[in-house]
Amino acid sequence: MQAATGRLVIGVDSSTQSTKVLVVEVETGRVVARGRSAHTVSDGPGRESDPEQWERALRDALAQTGVSERAEAISIGGQQHGLVTLDAAGRPVRPAMLWNDTRSAERIPSLLDALGGPQEWARRTGSVPPASFTVTKWAWLRAHEPEHAAATAAIRLPHDYLTGRLTGEPGGRGTTDRGDASGTGWWSAQTQAYDPEILGLPAVDLDPALLPEVVAPGQPAGTVAARDGLPLRDGALVAAGTGDNMAAAVGLGLLPGTPVLSLGTSGTVYAVSTTPTADPTGTVTGFADALGDWLPLACTLNCTLAVDRIAALLGLDREAVEAGGDVVLLPYLDGERTPNLPRATGLLTGLTHDTTPGQLLQAAYDGAAQALLGALDTVAVSGSGVAEDAPLLLIGGGAKGTAWRNTVRRLSGRAVVVPEQEELVALGAAAQAAALLTGESAAEIARRWETARGTVLDPLPRDEAAVERISGVLEAAGALLEPEGDRKA
Ligand SMILES: Nc1ncnc2c1ncn2[C@@H]1O[C@H](COP(=O)(O)OP(=O)(O)O)[C@@H](O)[C@H]1O
Numbered sequence: 001m002q003a004a005t006g007r008l009v010i011g012v013d014s015s016t017q018s019t020k021v022l023v024v025e026v027e028t029g030r031v032v033a034r035g036r037s038a039h040t041v042s043d044g045p046g047r048e049s050d051p052e053q054w055e056r057a058l059r060d061a062l063a064q065t066g067v068s069e070r071a072e073a074i075s076i077g078g079q080q081h082g083l084v085t086l087d088a089a090g091r092p093v094r095p096a097m098l099w100n101d102t103r104s105a106e107r108i109p110s111l112l113d114a115l116g117g118p119q120e121w122a123r124r125t126g127s128v129p130p131a132s133f134t135v136t137k138w139a140w141l142r143a144h145e146p147e148h149a150a151a152t153a154a155i156r157l158p159h160d161y162l163t164g165r166l167t168g169e170p171g172g173r174g175t176t177d178r179g180d181a182s183g184t185g186w187w188s189a190q191t192q193a194y195d196p197e198i199l200g201l202p203a204v205d206l207d208p209a210l211l212p213e214v215v216a217p218g219q220p221a222g223t224v225a226a227r228d229g230l231p232l233r234d235g236a237l238v239a240a241g242t243g244d245n246m247a248a249a250v251g252l253g254l255l256p257g258t259p260v261l262s263l264g265t266s267g268t269v270y271a272v273s274t275t276p277t278a279d280p281t282g283t284v285t286g287f288a289d290a291l292g293d294w295l296p297l298a299c300t301l302n303c304t305l306a307v308d309r310i311a312a313l314l315g316l317d318r319e320a321v322e323a324g325g326d327v328v329l330l331p332y333l334d335g336e337r338t339p340n341l342p343r344a345t346g347l348l349t350g351l352t353h354d355t356t357p358g359q360l361l362q363a364a365y366d367g368a369a370q371a372l373l374g375a376l377d378t379v380a381v382s383g384s385g386v387a388e389d390a391p392l393l394l395i396g397g398g399a400k401g402t403a404w405r406n407t408v409r410r411l412s413g414r415a416v417v418v419p420e421q422e423e424l425v426a427l428g429a430a431a432q433a434a435a436l437l438t439g440e441s442a443a444e445i446a447r448r449w450e451t452a453r454g455t456v457l458d459p460l461p462r463d464e465a466a467v468e469r470i471s472g473v474l475e476a477a478g479a480l481l482e483p484e485g486d487r488k489a
């Protein structure tokens with residue numbers, strides 16, 4: 001890489017599978033160095049990661065860049081929703097329960113009832129909380145591990161935890177931002193503050209003093225004060241950071257009218273909206289964005305990892321897809337959130353003697369992609385200005401794959417734009433950090449950096465037959481996907 005001469009900032013993406021760090025030149029947006037370090041996630045009934053491992057991964061990834069100590073500001077984008085519980089000394093009480101841990105689904109019916117039903121949750125918070133949301137995880141912890149709940153002196157989201165490790169949380173009050181706060185379930189989209197009634201529900205019973213301060217868009221969280229071996233400059237500015245999807249929206253300089261499809265551990269589809277949204281069906285969560293607008297979003301639990309797993313089971317390379325056949329594969333290996341089937345398992349139907357392994361793999365791509373594309377109409381609410389034929393911005397690790405690109409084109413019938421820049425979450429975080437130095441808005445900076453520039457792939461005729469096959473199987477599957485008594489727990 002060319003030597004760095006200008007002012008530098010750091011953007012971090014602490015996502016489910018890894019930490020990615022970009023060192024970016026403020027003036028030009030040029031990425032001058034990068035680092036990456038993997039995380040481990042538990043398997044078995046839950047999905048957990050050790051927050052201290054994220055910090056070690058951050059240290060490794062920063063050190064790999066070789067220039068991190070030159071940066072004047074840093075910001076963290078992180079996987080949304082995870083419940084990080086800290087004791088009075090600021091150490092994790094237990095591993096974090098992640099966004100894709102569905103054990104807390106059992107708490108949802110009573111939480112919904114306690115506030116007056118899904119409609120009321122949507123009206124207040126913008127979302128009907130799925131098992132991903134922090135509020136359901138906290139309710140689960142109180143019910144199953146009361147000793148851990150009692151030992152909790154502070155609650156943080158993954159990005160808040162890392163921000164706090166940088167700033168040292170002066171006065172013990174950590175920070176978050178409106179985007180990530182809007183995925184907790186206890187932040188009100190109406191008042192844009194924590195909701196005392198939700199925090200006071202018997203199943204939640206959470207003292208707001210345990211929660212971080214919600215920093216206003218564009219304001220810093222503090223300065224680097226607690227380096228603890230992190231290769232950063234003392235006194236460098238720390239931006240508020242945000243959830244990874246909000247960070248990617250910033251990183252793309254996203255404006256209303258452009259839908260985004262992100263293919264990573266999670267699949268997400270979203271657009272910026274100038275008005276708050278409230279979908280009482282729960283398909284779309286009405287998040288806030290990081291900058292003062294809104295980010296209606298649908299998310300699946302099974303995307304690139306699930307498809308890669310099916311390819312591995314078949315002994316195929318992930319690109320070895322074949323067209324044809326009538327097989328349908330719903331790859332709900334981790335339960336699913338869209339559609340909301342937290343205890344579902346994968347379902348395969350339509351096999352014949354003629355079915356080839358490549359067709360089975362293609363069916364896995366189709367099942368994963370259609371779950372997201374089917375939610376696009378609900379994301380395209382008024383305020384988001386998304387037209388029926390608006391091209392889709394395709395991002396995330398999966399966007400590098402030809403099979404993913406072609407599946408999205410074939411099932412959406414839309415043109416697809418794949419940005420040249422691959423790490424949009426980290427770039428968005430870098431833009432947040434740069435905004436602290438220049439006084440511009442982070443999205444303006446990203447637009448100045450031309451981060452959304454990329455290859456345009458023309459639309460393919462929409463494969464209506466495949467879309468209908470998938471919805472037909474979903475409708476007919478009933479109890480196979482939603483075990484009896486699922487919603488009564
Ligand atoms: N060249 C590629 N083609 C298709 N998929 C890819 C390619 N490279 C990486 N991936 C997929 O990207 C995924 C990781 O994407 P990423 O957006 O980094 O995930 P996350 O942010 O959830 O950790 C992997 O699960 C892998 O399947």
Ligand SMILES: O=C(CO)[C@@H](O)[C@H](O)COP(=O)(O)O
Pocket residue numbers: 015016017078079080081099132183243244245264265266267268299
């Ligand atoms: O739960 C959601 C969005 O609501 C996920 O999108 C998480 O934010 C995890 O993101 P990745 O690690 O897959 O990027």
